[in-house]
Amino acid sequence: MTVHATIKAASESPPFRSPGNLNAIGLIARKEAGEIIVSPRGRGWLLAMVGALSGFSLLLVGSTELSLLDNAQVVYDMAGIVIALGALLALVVGSDAFAGEHERGSLTPLLLAPVSRRGILAGKIGGQMVAWAVMFLLSLPYLWAVGSTGQNLAGSILGLALFGTPVVLTFGLFAMGLGARLGNVRTTMMTMLVVLLLAASPLLIGPSLRQSTLGRWFDAVNPFSHAVNALDAMIIDSLGVAAQSIHLAAIVAWLIFALAYAVRQTNRLVR
């Protein structure tokens, strides 16, 4: 993406909260979100996402063994898949954020634009937030559809917003930071996909199989584990959101760490 603006030296970049900087952040966020949502490529991705959620829903309808599960279990599974898809979206977009600009040769004009490095990063994050918001909204009909009994449906939506959003952003920020450091979309995306595959393993490996010492350690440090465990507690066990403060604290800690990493790597970008 190229921001057409007056070229200034980086040292002349306006302060983060200045009106000009905020306008530029909004411009970057709008362009980023537009590329993800409005462009043909973006719509293709949205189509693939709703296709995946539809496929999962139809599999649930066709399953004859499903009746052993509670309805809440199905809602929990759907919420977990939405977070995984959101994290996938964030890491793909994040991998392209700086590494893609570098490969397309548009990074230098972007860095010369009258906006601070943090402003550029904030704009990119804003684009991701909008994309996640659209994805979140699209997932609501699916949660409603599979949550036929209404058991903890509101809890699942609240949990998805509260725990899914920071997890998705964390993956996006790490991808942005890594992309800024490596300057290569393919390497960044491959690395982040492997990380996501590992982090999202609690969706495939149930809690009983993660009771080993290693499994407990993994759950303790993995933000994805904290998110699905919080969803499990809220949706299946009907526990309140206040009881999930430890999970939220761990996820927010990862978000802050990812933000610091992305800021650091963005500041180290050279034109």
Next chain:
Amino acid sequence: MRKNEKASIAMAAGLLLAATSAPPASADAGPISIGISPATTNAASPQMGDRLAFNTVIRNTGDKPIDGLIAWVSLVQIDQGKEQPIDLEDWSAHKAISRASLKPGETISTQWPMRLIQAGHYRVVISAVSREGSSLTPSPFADFVVRSKPVVESSRVLPVALGLPLLIGMSFIGWRRRGRDTG
């Protein structure tokens, strides 16, 4: 076919033969009597995922001790066209009991719990053999029906699962056409 399925079929076939060819109270069955009754906690109309239990009382009706007694639970599906023995692996963890010796007049009370996995009409029977006995002793049949339990309502899922991709796909095609027309 898996080994345990073969064993299960063979066991059930033998069981059905024994149950239909020999009346439970006949002398051939030996000095063992088995009474079976559904637990009072059983749901009147159970559905998939529910738990049922059956209580049995195995009594030595003879005047000699019975040594090496083994009793086990068997389950068969009796829906027309779906008649089959059921592998109890998913249904019950409590599949058999054994007793070294049962004195004359002595009884063994046992509860056989099971979780209902599939919808259908079922028949449960408890069988017993002893080390010295020459035939198998079956309990009377206990029949039950399992209702299916729709966890996910297709009337809610289908419109969303088919409608949303269609909506986005149509907007995608419309956007491309508009772009082609204006471009």
